Amino acid sequence: MTQSQTFRVSGLGLVDRTKSLDFTFDGVPYTGYAGDTLASALLANGIRLVGRSFKYHRPRGILTAGSEEPNALVELRSGARREPNTRATVAELYEGLEAKSQNRFPSLSFDLLSVNGLLSPVFSAGFYYKTFMWPAAFWEKLYEPIIRRAAGLGSAAIEPDPDLYDKANAFCDVLVIGSGPAGLMAALSAARAGAKVIVVDESFAMGGRLLSDVRSIDGKSGVDWANAVVAELAASPRVRLMPRTTIFGAYDSGTFGAVERVADHVAVPAAGEPRQRLWHIVAKHTIVAQGSTERPIVFGNNDRPGVMLASAVRSYINRFGVAPGQTAVVFSNNDDAANTIDDLIRAGMTVAALVDTRPILPPAIKSKARKHGIRVFEGAAVADAIGGQRVSGARIVAAYGTAQTISCDLIAASGGFNPNVQVTTHLGGRSQWQENLAAFVPGTLPKWMAVAGAANGSFSTSSCLIDGARTGAEAAAACGFAAAVATVPSTDDELTEVSAFWHVEAAKHKAFVDQQNDVTAADIRLAEREGFRSVEHLKRYTTLGMATDQGKTSNVNGLAMMAELTNKSIPATGATSARPPYTPVSLGVLAGEHREKHFKPTRLTPSHDWAKERGAVFVETGMWLRAQYFPKSGERDWLETVNREVKTVRSGVGVCDVSTLGKIEVHGTDAGKFLDRVYINMMSTLGVGKARYGMMLREDGVAMDDGTAARFADDRYFITTTTANAIKVLQHLELCRQWHWPDLDVQLFPVSDQWAQYSVAGPRARDLLAKIVDAPFDISNAAFPYMACAEITALGGIKARIYRLSFSGELAYEIAVPARYGDLLIRRLMSEGEEFGAIPYGTEALGVMRIEKGHVAGAELNGTTTAADLGLGKMASTKKDFVGRVLAQRPGLVDPDRPRLIGFKPIDTAVRLRGGAHFIGKDEEPTAQNDQGYMTSVAYSPMLGHWVGLGLLARSEARMGEILKAVDPVRGESTLVQVVPAAFYDVEGARLRV
């Protein structure tokens, strides 16, 4: 390292000079210290130019020392960890840090696109709304591609983010946001009273402005006092300190979203450690103590590297031990300039001038300046910064209009302070203008929120401490802890007078209001001229405040300038309100661990492990992973496998895991009555030991779900729902039970996960199950006929249930055992079934067989079909009320022209049918007018040797035998099909009753 950290000031700062850290910026190696930010380390090395602006590609430096930074944005890290638009002012320095400047070509110091600056008279606010209109096709082909090439700042990584993210919850009595003097005092006060306290701070060090300003509290330095308080808080078991944590949003009922940067201060997180953690913090009471943000003053070339907020200058000197220049001009409208002068002198810098917009300065400040030999300009302004890629002077215009230029390489500017009220407005509160502070302060607050210190417009350290002590005690009291207000430590008092000043009219050069989005004073004037005067129109038209800094340094200036232009007061022009996030939040942390395979939970069936061993192919059905089919070696494709499975079931026996069905126990003396009211058909008349197919409607008369109800005792039913609707049906039934008919004696128990249930289907099903079911239970057709059910034991004493149900149309049973025996049962079914050639079958074969039988499923129960549409209208009882009965009678739902379920087969049996094809008359054009319905489900029927389909067709009953076109333009197909009954195999149902 040839020239290392020449701007580091010995004896100042809180960085650890024993820990040197190497880093690179645009490939050039530098060193800094532990405790630096990237910005302070760059400044220590004399780097001023760090970025280019969005629109004009103007050279930009470091304006601030915090999260409000508009200019010093870099790409941090590289490859899959590349982080665009990272603010150098908050990026903690670590060994090996890699940063690159953005939005420049070919290099930062020579950027070809800075030619845009020359075109700036054309590129005024909203110019793009006025041109690029002709010819219309050129927008996508020519204009927009050029605009998009210039869009954005940094680049996102191409590869998946390799880091982990985590989520956690925390609960407390009092949440304190910010750890400056107000926040620490509030935390101390609340914790001493006995409250559970959480203190968060966005920085890696606690102390807030006490780390950046020279203060004396209780005879100690501000830093020592802060450290002592932090130590006391850290020692308390009731207090959780959360540095590197940003509260990004306030949400309802005292819930806050926070991001903890767990490993952003190291090159790569440790193994298993998350990069960041999303916290949901639930607080009974909250104290916002987020301090304030200094306002820039809008003057010519106020965006040049070397123009810096005065408070940032002090941060670099006092916290980081860095002199951000050699010769400074201080430009101010408030008393804080006195502190800035002190610190500049302490850092060994020359202060060439103090320029204050106020006609008369307080004597204390004036004499301080005089003591240090500083030239004082009262009632004056810096009209323009001189210099290109760094400041070389300031053009000062005096009250009486004369101008002179003073050489300097730093302009420390302060337009006053904006309390950080953002979080107080997230829940709809409006901030209020306070004229004497020339700032917005918090307005109405939720009753569980208080604001303390500079965030509340109490700018002096002593008022911060007083505010903190009081709000901390009040918050503890609100949570039930008797609290005396803590003794407030003594501190020296600062001057905090300010006189509103926004914009230097005498500027000759471009004067920036929003530095990142290149919104100038001229743009504000143009917006006013064109009528975009309300604060929201102003923002939207000029893009003021829409950049990554969220307008923290620009919104109030823009608003005030609009107020001046329209001769209105600031409150009459508008107020600033913010929405989450407070500072930008990585998208990854909001997702947490819910990505890739963990996007949603995976539900596995009881036979999953066995099916996996067996080589099953699985398919996602909702949250479930189900066996789709079980390929055998030598089979060419899925169709061959599924055909084999279907044929084996129809000729021998097969087993399918149907545990995914929703299962609900319905108990109570009114259980039958209850089910009568929720199914369209009667269930109270069902005999014990019998099961019945049932259909439920929504209250609007549309079919909701189908399933079976089995009765095991007078007061005990067991019902099933479809896999997809298991949760929805339970919710519906609970509503009926608790809200519609609370007087019925009925209880519901969801037992979907409690039972492993298998369908055993095929002519040999009985032979197989006879080996499973414990004697003496008789499953013969005579003793246990179609639609019978029973509670039995199986496999030698295991509690079981058996149902004579068939979805496949074959002789079939469903047998259920407690879920923990599900694996045992499938293995036993398969081993005992070997002699009958038993096979497992998956959801595909299940689907083929249900289509062959014309049973409806999800594609038909699609939320728009009625029972009658599905051919099940006759099931509806006329003897009772049930959910959906009344509204099902509306004309639109009983219209005979409604499409109804029917079957289809291809005329050319070699042709494949397609789900989603629409039906058009054989000789008609494929147009919307001729659209008569659509194909809902298709399958290749190995029993028939061709494709079969179910569909919804207008006036279908009258059209049996008709030939139609099934058109499928998105797949480029059109197939002739014949209308046939919606059952293709064993239409009489003889096979299932044997």
Place this chain on the structure above:
Amino acid sequence: MLSSDRYSIFSVLAEALRGQTGWKPAWRKATPKPSYDIVIVGGGGHGLATAYYLAKRYGNANVAVIEKGWIGGGNVGRNTTIVRSNYLLPGNIPFYETSMKLWEGLEQDLNYNAMVSQRGVLNLYHSDAQRDAYARRGNAMRLHGVDSELLDLDAVRAMYPWLNYDNARFPIKGGLIQRRGGTVRHDAVAWGYARGADRLGVDIIENAEVTGFRIENGKIGGVETTRGFIGANKVGLAVAGNSSRVAALAGMMLPIESHVLQAFVSEGIKPFIDGVVTFGAGHFYISQSDKGGLVFGGDIDGYNSYAQRGNLPVVEDVLEGGMALMPRIGRVRLLRSWGGIMDMSMDGSPIIDRTPIEGLYFNGGWCYGGFKATPASGLCFAHLLARDEPHEVAKAYRLDRFRTGHMIDEKGMGNQPNLH
């Protein structure tokens, strides 16, 4: 010196040379006259478009648009800017296609560049059943003469090679694309219609909130506002989000609930998402603006709200979808989130109809699909107001369809607004 009221590259260059001093206000700050032929309540996209088409196509400029705040402050300025006509049902497709065609000629019609950008809307599917459902939709569109293509996995991969294909909980199997779909710069739509209507003589009256209706013998006579009474022969309501509140002033109850929908934009990054992509296995859709921000959203919060803000669970749900689909965006940052109030109707489809009160007309129930509908909604509402009969493509949007059982339920969710 001539003012530059006609927008063009020439006026932009001319103004560049004279310091932008010749531009006129985009719309006059009109003060209310005692009465108008037609008063439109609501200065959002739909209300302004209605006024524009009334003046432009139906020859009636004796029209005022009254707005309680600043124009374009509702959902036209709070959406994710997507335009498309990829609907399923015959009641919807012709209407949204009419809208799409109006978008395609909007800028030349309005002399205002709203950046209508047809870079395609791609809906991904993740299962065979979803593929067939998309095929049904795509086929319905094609039968209506609307463009739609079913893409297989390879075609999707070729368009967006960096989506998560290989390590997904719900693997992508393909997609349905409408290439004419895309995005439009939302605020510019409100401003463009406002300017267009203003130049034709329509009065745009901001900061005038309706406080009541004057109704005599079942007929409308005008509106009471915070800026005084304004007489009208006909009044059209275009206040989606607040429809129930305003209708209640006229004694009407609607088949609508107000729900909050959140939307999101990231920091500006170099563009890598060309069109609009929607995830089929979660609630997430995304596009990238011409400034580089990722603009995305998901499901509504699910509870009634007039607060224009939502809660964290939905924010997390949206980003879970985002990261599942495109894991490269993990280190991109969320810049802003906001909430809009949706008029969620009982079948998920809008209402453009007369009301039981003579001379009072209703336009609302747009759910979260109002932005793309803006031009057709304005045209059809203008038609209804001018002719007292529904426009051909909006005939299904009757207020009494729930009573007669003629719902237009694209999602099949029934009478539960938060599920549409």
Place this chain on the structure above:
Amino acid sequence: MRINCPFCGERGNDEFSYLGDASVVRPDASAPDAADAFYAFAYERRNVAGPTQELWYHSAGCHAWLVVTRDTRTHEISDVKPAQDIALERQNSASTTP
């Protein structure tokens, strides 16, 4: 937003499912005006901007339906009661009304 379930304690709103206005009550299907009454029950909503009673279901908890009094302008919740208790009161008061 947090809801204080009378059975489970205070939980985040992500544990609950929302149905809607609790002031609409399922009508008597045998009444002569049942068609109108069911239409109003299923479709017409006051959609109040202000405090309103709504049905929420503790789907990720105890499966209780709750009547939550909540302000739709501020999301502030002032009361939570088991829906079944309110439904029983409603029935009792209906049966005692002459």
